Amino acid sequence: MSTTINRQILLIEKPSGKLGPEHFRMVEGAVPEPKDGEVLLRVRYISLDAANRAWMQGATYRAAVEANSVMAGGAVAEVVASKAPGLAVGDIVFGDTGWQDYAAVPARHLAKLPKIEPLTHLLSVYGVAGLTAYFGLLEIGKPKAGETVVVSAAAGSVGSIVGQIAKIKGCRVVGIAGGKDKCSWLTSELGFDAAVDYKDGAVFKALKAAAPDGIDVYFDNVGGDILEACLPQMKNYGRIACCGAVSQYDQAPSAHGPRGVPGLIVVKRLVMQGFIVTDFMGRRDQAVADLQGWVAAGKLKVQEDVIDGLENTPKALIGLLAGENRGKRMVRV
Structure with missing residues (x-):
């Protein structure tokens, strides 16, 4: 050596x-x-x-x-x-x-x-980020063509892939990200239908404008206030894939979670499920094959x-x- x-x-x-x-x-x-x-x-x-x-x-x-x-x-x-x-x-x-x-x-x-x-x-794309996006969206979110998918931290490693897979599956995709440059990148380069800049504030209102008919699938990477803004806008029988809570990691442990969750889940009959990518590693080969096919076809940008x-x-x-x-x-x- x-x-x-x-x-x-x-x-x-x-x-x-x-x-x-x-x-x-x-x-x-x-x-x-x-x-x-x-x-x-x-x-x-x-x-x-x-x-x-x-x-x-x-x-x-x-x-x-x-x-x-x-x-x-x-x-x-x-x-x-x-x-x-x-x-x-x-x-x-x-x-x-x-x-x-x-x-x-x-x-x-x-x-x-x-x-x-x-x-x-x-x-x-073929590692933890891509596999987390693939299984979290497809297995927990279960998106159908024509549905509206919202993803937070949409310019990050997982979120940017989630949004592109949702587009491949025929969904309308709204990304939530921080800053005008990231939001512009999502719509102009990655093909998202709309992007919400959480740094502008008024996330609830901006999300309502971007997804006026409500949200079928929300892929949550951040928790906190963003999750709180999305919950009331979920459609009946909507699905929420809980991947992370980055808004609460890097601070003292006094951060609050979304309020009013139990009532909304009951009234809207929502499914809200957390997951860890290792839950699905037995099916890794199929996921990587799909991801490689999409990259080769130019449908998924890395x-x-x-x-x-x-x-x-x-x-x-x-x-x-x-x-x-x-x-x-x-x-x-």
Whole structure:
């Protein structure tokens, strides 16, 4: 191996309010040795997701990230040494490597990936972002041609794909995003029928104008006030796919949820369901085949936001939480 240094980014303090650079520190250590059943990985691209921030608040679908530990995070990585059957040097995998150059990980915790170029697509359209959009919309939202689909954080990694899949399925699509540039991009480049800029305020009124007949499917990435604005505008028997609550991750835990939910759900007979993409991994191959077909046909545009340098990972996550990114943000290590 050409190096014996493993750079790592530690979460040195759990934030009580907004996440800042002071909560992280880079350290250097030795490259780990894989044990039996493990492989040594060279991390290539680290996935940045709003969920990274939620992990700092406590246990979710995974254990909480504790102070003074390597910051957790999924990544596309290359096998550089193997002590596990089924994985060989040169194989490409996805797994929770953490924010570091090298990681020794049990093979059972890794997913072997096809060698697709560019590798970045394995984190965006064919990775967690694309699969979350695909299964969340199609399995939870169950959109039908002619229906109105609204998606929040629509210029982000998941939302931008949700809206395009909804268009492929023949729906009218309204995206909610922050800023005129993002909203213009959604309608002019991605084919959304309308876009609502939440930074203008008056989201309820703008949404009413964009979807005057009501909402059949709402794909919720943010929770909070945006969910509260959408709920009363849902049609009877509408479906809400709850993917995330980014509006509430990066602040003190006093954030409120939408008010009046139980009554609206009953009166409108709504289905409101949360999901985790891993629920559907047994059907990953079919999803990737569909996504590849749509990309090849020009029906699905891939937008990626690649930041260079492991040292820039904290700043890149902080920027993502502030809405800097357009499409899937990741760090090239």
